[in-house]
Amino acid sequence: MTTTLTAADAAPTGLETSGASGASGRRPRRRRGSSASDPVGGVGASILLWGYAVLALAPLVIMVLNSFRTNADFITNPLGLPTSPTVAAYKEAWTVGSFGTYFVNSLAVTAGAVAISTAVSTMAAYGLARSRARIFRWIESLFLSGLMLPIHLAILPVFFLFDGFGLIDSRLGLALMYAAAGVPFSIFVLTTFFRQLPEELEEAAVLDGASPWQTFWRIMVPMVRPALATVAVFRFVPIWNDFLYPLVLLRSESKYTLPVGLTNFFGENATNYSALFAGLVITTIPLIVLFLFATKQIVAGLTAGMSK
Amino acid sequence: MKTRTGLAFLAPALILFGVFVLYPMLTAFSYAFFEWQGTSRQGFAGLSNFSALVNRAPFKTDLPTALLHNVLFFVGTMLVQNTIGLSVATLLHRRARTRRMLQTLYAMPYLVSPIVIGYLWTLLLSPTFGPVNQLLTKIGLEQFALPWLGDPKTALWVVILVSVWQWVGFPVLLYGAALGGVPEELTEAARVDGASHGQVFRKITFPLLIPAIGTVSVLTFIFAMEAFALPFAFGGSTGNPAGSTDFVSLLFYRSAFDSGAVDAIGTSSALATVLFLIIFGGAMAATKVLRRHERRMAS
Incomplete structure (x- = not known):
């Protein structure tokens, strides 16, 4: 009797269990469906x-x-x-393939351009953010129009301009060109940052007898440091990778930057695969390192690019 | 701040920007309206440099082909990159733990120089030693182990797909940010009312994403019309094989620096002006349409 009872009890229980397990298998899914906070697609x-x-x-x-x-x-x-x-391929690329020289050139040009560009843009952004006269709005839109300009199309006049200044085949000339090209984006990001800072800061500094330059350098610049990092890191990448300007403006192989040097090397060593791969890695490695240390800045820069 | 102090802060940037960007940009147009003998400027030429783009070799044959390639590059990138970018961003949305990590991984190729990308894929797709074809042969897909870059019929599509591969992290990031801005109450309410994921996406999320899609389209347009370094790495300045990867910027480079034509400066400046008008005009028109759409959504 007890056994049948147990069996009778057990049977529905078993059924129930299977039903429950079926339901529990479905129920979370249903719950997942009705809540928006679960990932799409599982x-x-x-x-x-x-x-x-x-x-x-x-x-x-x-x-x-x-x-x-x-x-x-x-x-x-x-x-x-x-x-x-x-590392034989690296040794070959670095010395025989002159990648050592190209690397130093790229580093000097890029770092120089980023430094100049960030310095002048920070000053300009501060001036724009804190001036009321109408001429400043006009200057600001002049700078911002540069965000859309396909400056590579101006390569011919740039070439003749450089020719006039004696800047053809000059790494300094190339760095100045890149510095100028970075001004619109840097001003765009930095002006937004300066505008968010309360003006009381400067008023206090002026009361304490600080000159405009001291106020800028000692008080304002330290406060926009995160934006400076974003601008500097984000500008570094396209300058490091640029190809057309060094291709046209540099003449001697000893001044080539990595992308142009790479083209040169590829033409001469088309079958030396491992050295070619090493050359590609040498050209890429600084950006990977930069990315690992400054992911946040790069992502911020990419997203800022959206609002232009 | 006093106006004079403000101007002092602005001066270095204005000088740098004026000398190296504005002045060359403005003179670039004027070059196109003069006759040129080598590097010396002659009389006013009217529109004759522009008519040379239509009537004279190599522009007569090369320009339509190159322009078509730019347009295909834009359309192909838009379709493939936007579809992948939007799908990936939608799937990533709400995966709080892995989203950042994956977004970062997808964005990695963007960092790499287009020149490096072009040479890397040239090596990977090499018909003899290329790992891609070796792999295809090994897993029994010999029929696909083809000289993809050597065939004029497929080379352009390789360039387009490689470009998509490099840049896809960008729409993923932008659409991710835009999805974050879609109010949760809206989608939640629709789900409670019994709408499926697909319906919510079509009826609520997608319309709210249109401004972001528009922005990506404008940036992709500018990018596609300017394409230079990547095709240069794949096919050199002549768009090998057989001009199948030629683009307007490559044609401009050839005519300005490689052609040896006596009036090269005039005709290539005309070409640059045309390309500028296409890019600027296209971007402006698209932005205008977008603004109108946004106003309609807001009202």
Whole structure:
């Protein structure tokens, strides 16, 4: 009797359990459906998203891996891994391929341009943010119009301008050109920042007898430091990567920046694959390092680009 | 701040910007309206430099092809990059833990110089030693192990897809930011009323994203019309193979610096002016349409 009862009890219980498990299998899904705070697409989407991340990075990983192999190794097995990693390709690219020279040139031109551009733009942005006269609104829109200008199309007049100044084949000339090209974006970001700072700060400084320059340098600049970092980091990338200006404005190989030097090297060493991969890595590595240290600034810069 | 002090703060930037950007930009147009003998400027030429773009070799044949490639580059990038970018951003939305990480990973290729990207993919797609074709052969897809970059029929699409691969992180970021601005109450309310994810997206989210899509379109347009470094790395200044990856900027570079034509400065400046008008006019028109749309949404 007890056994049948138990069995009878057990049967519905079993049914109930299966029903409950079925429901519990469905219920969270239903809950997920009705709440907007759960991710769209579930596990399948996660796999897709990570799969796409692999696709985004695989070519760069392959580039790095192959730069640590010998050329013979690559030709016999292009899909192989660097089982006995060697830096021979880097040595060759750095010295024989002159990448050492190109690297220093790129670094000098880019750092110089970013420094000049950020310095003059910070001053200008402060002046724009704190002046009331109508001429300043006019100047501001003049600068902002530069955001849309395809300045590469002005390469011919730039070429003749440089020719007149004796700046052809000059790294300083190239840096000044980039510094000028960065002014609109830098002013655009920095003016917004300066406008957000309360004017009482400066009024207090003036009462204490500070000159406009002291107020700017000692009080205002330290307060916009995060914006300065965004501007500097974000401008670094396109200058480092630019190709047309050094291609046209530089003449001697000893002054080439990396993108032009790379083109040169590619033309002469089309079959020395491992050295080519090493050259590509050398050109890219500073930006990867920059990215790892300043992801926030780069993302902020990309998003600021939207509002232009 | 006194006007004079303000101007003093502005002076260095104004001088730099005026000398190296504004002055060259303005003179670029004037060059197009003069006759040129080498580097010496002759008399006023009217529109003859512009008519040379239509009537004379190499422009007569190369310009329509190059312009078509720019347009295909824009349309292809818009379709593929926007679709992927919007889908990925939608899927990433609300994945608070992994979103930042994945956004960062997708944005990585954007950092790399287009020249590096072009050479890297040239190596990867090399018909003999390229890892891509080796991999395709290994997994039994020999029929797809083709010289993608060597064939004039496919080379342009390789350039477009590689560009999409490089830049897709950008729309992902922008659409991600725009999705963050869609009011939660709206989507939540629609879900409670029984709308499916698809319906919510079509009827609520998508219309609110149109300004962001417009912005991405304008930036993509400017980007596609200016394309230079990436095609240069793939096909050199002549758009190999057989001019199939030629773009207007490459044609401009060739005519300005490689052609040796005696009036190269005049004709290439005319070409630059035309390209400028296309870019600026297109961007302006699109922005105007967008503003009107935004006003209509607001009212």
